[in-house]
Amino acid sequence: MSPVTTVGAMPRALLAKRLAQGLHLQTGPFITCVRTSIDVVVDGIARLYADYPVSDAGYADFRLTLAPPPGLRRWFRPQVCAEFDLPSHFLPMPRAHAFAMFEWMMNWCISSRVNHYLIIHAAVVERGGRAVILPAPPGSGKSTLCAILVNAGWRLLSDELALVDPESGMLIPAPRPISLKNQSIDVVRRLVPSAVMSPPAHDTLKGSVAHWKAPSDSVARADEPAMPAWVIYPRYQAGAALALQRLPKARSMMRLAENGFNYSELGAAGFEALGDLIERCDSYDFSYSVIDEAVAAFEQLLGSP
Amino acid sequence: MVSLALAWRLTPLQRLARRCWEGECVVFNDVTGDTHLLGDEALTILAHLASRPADGHSLQLLFGGNFGAEENEEFLELLRHLGQLELIEPCPP
Amino acid sequence: MKPDCLLLQLWRAPARLASLTLPEWDVLLAQADSANLTSSLYYLVNEHVARQAMPPAVWRRLNGARVLAERHQAAARREVGRIAIALRDTGVPLILLKGAAYTMAQLPSGQGRLYTDIDILVPKARIGAVEAALMTHGWVASGFDAYDQRYYREWMHEIPPMTHMRRTTTIDVHHAILPLTARVRPDSALLLAAAVPVPGEPALYYLAPADLVLHSATHLFFDGESDHGTRDMVDLDRLLRHFGRDPAFWAALPARAAALQLARPLFYALRHAIRLFATPVPAPVLAEVDRLARPGPLALALTDAMFARTLMPSHASCQDGWSALARLGLYLRGNWLRMPPLMLARHLFHKAFISPKGDAAKV
Numbered sequence: 001m002s003p004v005t006t007v008g009a010m011p012r013a014l015l016a017k018r019l020a021q022g023l024h025l026q027t028g029p030f031i032t033c034v035r036t037s038i039d040v041v042v043d044g045i046a047r048l049y050a051d052y053p054v055s056d057a058g059y060a061d062f063r064l065t066l067a068p069p070p071g072l073r074r075w076f077r078p079q080v081c082a083e084f085d086l087p088s089h090f091l092p093m094p095r096a097h098a099f100a101m102f103e104w105m106m107n108w109c110i111s112s113r114v115n116h117y118l119i120i121h122a123a124v125v126e127r128g129g130r131a132v133i134l135p136a137p138p139g140s141g142k143s144t145l146c147a148i149l150v151n152a153g154w155r156l157l158s159d160e161l162a163l164v165d166p167e168s169g170m171l172i173p174a175p176r177p178i179s180l181k182n183q184s185i186d187v188v189r190r191l192v193p194s195a196v197m198s199p200p201a202h203d204t205l206k207g208s209v210a211h212w213k214a215p216s217d218s219v220a221r222a223d224e225p226a227m228p229a230w231v232i233y234p235r236y237q238a239g240a241a242l243a244l245q246r247l248p249k250a251r252s253m254m255r256l257a258e259n260g261f262n263y264s265e266l267g268a269a270g271f272e273a274l275g276d277l278i279e280r281c282d283s284y285d286f287s288y289s290v291i292d293e294a295v296a297a298f299e300q301l302l303g304s305p
Numbered sequence: 306m307v308s309l310a311l312a313w314r315l316t317p318l319q320r321l322a323r324r325c326w327e328g329e330c331v332v333f334n335d336v337t338g339d340t341h342l343l344g345d346e347a348l349t350i351l352a353h354l355a356s357r358p359a360d361g362h363s364l365q366l367l368f369g370g371n372f373g374a375e376e377n378e379e380f381l382e383l384l385r386h387l388g389q390l391e392l393i394e395p396c397p398p
Numbered sequence: 399m400k401p402d403c404l405l406l407q408l409w410r411a412p413a414r415l416a417s418l419t420l421p422e423w424d425v426l427l428a429q430a431d432s433a434n435l436t437s438s439l440y441y442l443v444n445e446h447v448a449r450q451a452m453p454p455a456v457w458r459r460l461n462g463a464r465v466l467a468e469r470h471q472a473a474a475r476r477e478v479g480r481i482a483i484a485l486r487d488t489g490v491p492l493i494l495l496k497g498a499a500y501t502m503a504q505l506p507s508g509q510g511r512l513y514t515d516i517d518i519l520v521p522k523a524r525i526g527a528v529e530a531a532l533m534t535h536g537w538v539a540s541g542f543d544a545y546d547q548r549y550y551r552e553w554m555h556e557i558p559p560m561t562h563m564r565r566t567t568t569i570d571v572h573h574a575i576l577p578l579t580a581r582v583r584p585d586s587a588l589l590l591a592a593a594v595p596v597p598g599e600p601a602l603y604y605l606a607p608a609d610l611v612l613h614s615a616t617h618l619f620f621d622g623e624s625d626h627g628t629r630d631m632v633d634l635d636r637l638l639r640h641f642g643r644d645p646a647f648w649a650a651l652p653a654r655a656a657a658l659q660l661a662r663p664l665f666y667a668l669r670h671a672i673r674l675f676a677t678p679v680p681a682p683v684l685a686e687v688d689r690l691a692r693p694g695p696l697a698l699a700l701t702d703a704m705f706a707r708t709l710m711p712s713h714a715s716c717q718d719g720w721s722a723l724a725r726l727g728l729y730l731r732g733n734w735l736r737m738p739p740l741m742l743a744r745h746l747f748h749k750a751f752i753s754p755k756g757d758a759a760k761v
Contacts, residue, residue: 031455058421061455063428115462250329254342257331264338265469268322271333271340275324338473 008050016042022063024055028163028174028222030114032106033060041066044099044198048177048211051219062109066102068095097201100209103179107160110174111261117163117172118273119261124157124171125149128302130229131171133162133281135259138206141236144184145294147212151191152295156218157226161261166273169280170225175218177211185210187291230301231256231283242293245285252283307385309361309377312396315354319392323348337391347387358396403716405429405439406674409632415446423456425715432713433628436460437467438510467510471501474513477567478502481516482601484535488527492602493519493593495572495613499604500633502596507636515559515568519605521590522573529557529571536563575613576620582659584616589658607641608654615667616660627709634667635675642678652686661691670705 007015007025015023019042022035036042111119122135123146132154136142143159150156157173165172177198180188185208188195196213231252232244256274257263263270288294320335330348332341343351350364361384365372372380387393404426408415418426430436440460449457474497482492495517500508520528533539537560539547550558555574561567574586593603605613614637618630641647655664665687671677693701710716 058419059424059453059455061459113462115465116458248329249326250324250331250342253324253331254340257340263340265466267338267469267472268320268333268335271322271324271331275331278324278326337476338469 005054006050007045007052007054010054012046015046018054019045024057024060025049026053026055027106027176028158029172030061030110030174031055031057031059032109033063034102035064036066036102038066038068038095038098040095040098040199041102044102044177044211047196048198048213050213051216062106062113064102064105064109066098066105096199097204097209099198099211100179100201100204103177103211106176110161110163114163115262115265116166118166118263118266118270118277120162120164120256120263121160121259121261122162122256123159124162124173124226125154126157126171126226127154129227130302131157131226132230132232132298132301133171133228133256133277134232134234135162135256136234137259140234141184142234143178143180144187144236145234145288147178147180147184147188148191148291148295149298150178150215150218151188152298154298155221155226156214164228164273164277165225166266166269168225169228169273169276171228172225173218173222175214175222177213180210180212182207188212191291228277228281231278231281232286233284235285235287236289237287238289240287240289242290242297243285243287244297247283247285249278249283252281253278307361307381307388309365309381311384312358312360313354313364313384313388313393314358314396315351316391316394321351321392332392334392339390341390341392347383350383350387351392354393403429403710405433405435405628405711405716409442410674410676412442412446415443416451420453420456423453427456427459429711429713429716432716433711434512434626435510435629435632435711436463437512438632440464440467441509464510467512470513471508471511473567474498474501474516477516477565477569478602480535480562480565481518481532481569482599484537485528485531486601488524488531490520490524490528491590491593493590494596494602494604495519495575496617499610502599502602503594503604504597505637506640507633515570517570517572519572519575519586519589522586525557525571525573529560532560532569532571536565537561537569538563575616584612584658584660607637607647608651609658611637611641611651611667612655612658612660612664615663619663619666627705628711631670631674631709635671635677638668638671638677638679648680648683652683652690655687656690661687662693665691665693666701666705670709674709 010018016037019034020037022033023045025032025034025045034045111121120133120135121137122133123142124134125132125146132149134142134146146156146159155173156175156178157171158175159178161174163172163174164170180197185197185200188197198211200208200210202208231247233247233252233255253274256278260270260274263274266273286294286297288297316336322333322335324331325348328345330343330345332343332348332351333339334341346368349367353359353364353367361381364384365380384393388395404422408426426439427436430439436459440463443452443460478494478498478501485492494502497508497511497513498516498518499505500511529539539560540558547558550556555576556570556572559568559570562569575584575589576582589605589609592606592609594606596602596604604610611634614630614634618627618634651664652661655661668677668679668684668687672679692698707717
């Protein structure tokens with residue numbers, strides 16, 4: 001399946017036209033047929049997916065359609081219905097949230113449909129051939145930490161979905177725009193004044209949400225799996241001292257199972273894949289409050305054998 | 306009512322997979338699809354019951370016997386817990 | 399112009415699977431996904447195409463669906479075992495319906511199936527005892543409001559679904575296969591009397607072969623819901639082919655349908671199974687069912703037009719401009735068959751305006 005071109009290489013008018021009919025976007029190992037005419041989504045894709053290949057193989061793993069709902073709602077309070085192959089499971093949403101919804105649906109496609117990888121709700125970054133898995137429930141500051149590390153030069157494999165190949169034990173990249181919520185939007189703006197970001201969507205169910213374009217290098221290396229070396233559970237706490245505390249492996253395995261999207265579906269195979277992963281990695285609890293300290297702590301990890 | 310005289314056996318048709326580190330084990334029961342975190346004592350009990358049913362008294366002997374009142378209560382709680390997890394069950398009369 | 403469908407074409411002529419192009423796989427999988435048939439498709443493909451001959455992405459997708467279905471079936475078996483334990487002391491025979499029956503009886507129609515509930519049939523007189531036993535073992539009644547509870551208990555053929563507190567699995571306890579208010583009343587006693595023990599499982603039964611077919615046909619052709627139409631037709635085709643290997647099955651089928659007042663759904667089932675899958679049905683059987691239950695020409699033309707659309711996968715590539723109307727017609731028709739008109743109006747009114755639960759915009 002050789003890609004013809006990238007999103008960024010297409011003139012804007014052509015991109016809009018292709019999206020209206022269905023554009024085959026490649027993100028890591030997946031091809032998604034994205035169909036939309038909604039301007040904020042087209043804009044978002046033009047800017048944040050510029051580096052991504054467009055496939056002409058005529059096959060898509062997933063199909064996403066975002067369109068205004070029929071009827072009066074279209075005119076009075078512009079809303080969006082998202083269709084994932086089948087009629088929508090999601091509520092209609094304000095037009096301003098449409099790009100955020102697109103990103104959520106891209107995650108939904110993978111987390112609800114893919115069974116040939118073990119999928120864990122976690123960010124994954126890599127440096128020097130070794131990867132860190134950062135699982136965390138919402139509100140733990142995972143997305144901020146992920147953004148900080150990426151900015152410090154770590155390669156992004158994913159900001160939400162760790163994909164573990166059960167056969168090789170490797171982590172499979174599917175880098176996409178990094179989702180930022182509330183304060184982390186400001187953190188990134190301060191750190192990276194030139195950051196390419198979607199306009200924030202305010203008052204979503206998760207507060208304010210914006211997406212930050214993934215580094216071109218990470219996208220270029222999306223076909224390069226990484227060997228996992230650490231599982232680190234982050235917790236941001238204002239004013240907290242930096243702490244990296246080793247976590248017993250059995251407990252880490254249980255926590256990862258709890259954060260698994262398809263762990264139950266994979267049965268014994270999922271158990272073995274997770275067990276192998278934990279065996280291979282050192283697990284830690286990590287609290288931080290100062291960005292520079294967090295970055296330095298991760299640098300130190302790299303120095304260790 | 307769980308007493309030490311109650312005889313236990315492994316729940317039939319069980320298939321367990323386990324990974325153990327530093328005295329703790331993650332156990333997967335392929336029949337129920339459940340995943341458990343268990344300590345060494347629980348694993349010792351399960352391993353023993355895998356060969357034959359036993360009552361609470363006999364199982365205590367695996368740990369040297371001589372349990373005080375409080376330890377007895379904790380031990381019974383462990384057996385009850387393993388029963389709730391459907392890993393073991395009282396022997397049919 | 400009636401919609402056509404790659405999925406159904408290939409189901410009729412699966413040898414062609416070996417020569418599909420990647421874009422054709424793309425369409426086929428989208429259609430299968432929309433009909434919840436991707437896991438079943440795995441088995442069909444597996445019979446006709448070597449893994450190496452398939453695009454890797456396609457194989458992974460089909461296999462992923464199969465893995466999921468196998469977990470569902472393992473879970474369904476476990477759940478049936480638990481239900482059997484819960485009902486052991488009541489002495490009520492446990493008769494499995496639909497998917498649970500197919501899985502426990504290891505019928506071809508169980509392969510690749512996904513489950514939401516377990517369905518069982520018990521004598522009406524024992525419903526109270528069954529409900530009590532289930533509650534003792536951890537199932538709780540759904541949080542329906544008083545109106546819905548009464549709707550279920552007075553008029554429906556089942557009690558409200560019960561959910562297990564810890565396992566969150568659901569059981570539907572039926573005492574008949576059609577609601578009490580429906581225009582026909584298949585006699586549950588006949589179904590219970592003919593029930594067949596599940597091989598290797600002493601306390602479990604499933605409906606006799608003819609009754610499994612008739613129940614599946616009834617479920618499909620009387621119900622208002624049509625988003626599993628293709629799936630149900632695949633089941634029917636498989637059941638008919640499996641049981642149809644025995645000539646005695648065919649010989650007894652029309653009379654059994656008549657005895658249960660289900661000759662009309664059988665008529666539709668055979669008609670559309672032949673149309674969609676070229677199911678081999680002996681001519682004398684067709685003739686007898688025709689004699690028993692062929693509808694008038696107008697009704698036949700209307701239902702043909704309706705079913706031609708509603709039995710298709712819901713994917714856009716299988717639908718045409720008439721399809722939405724056909725689905726609406728089917729929903730209204732389904733309820734009409736199950737409930738007298740005055741009650742229907744009242745029920746729909748309640749559902750649309752008063753019911754506190756979620757999305758009432760079904761009609």
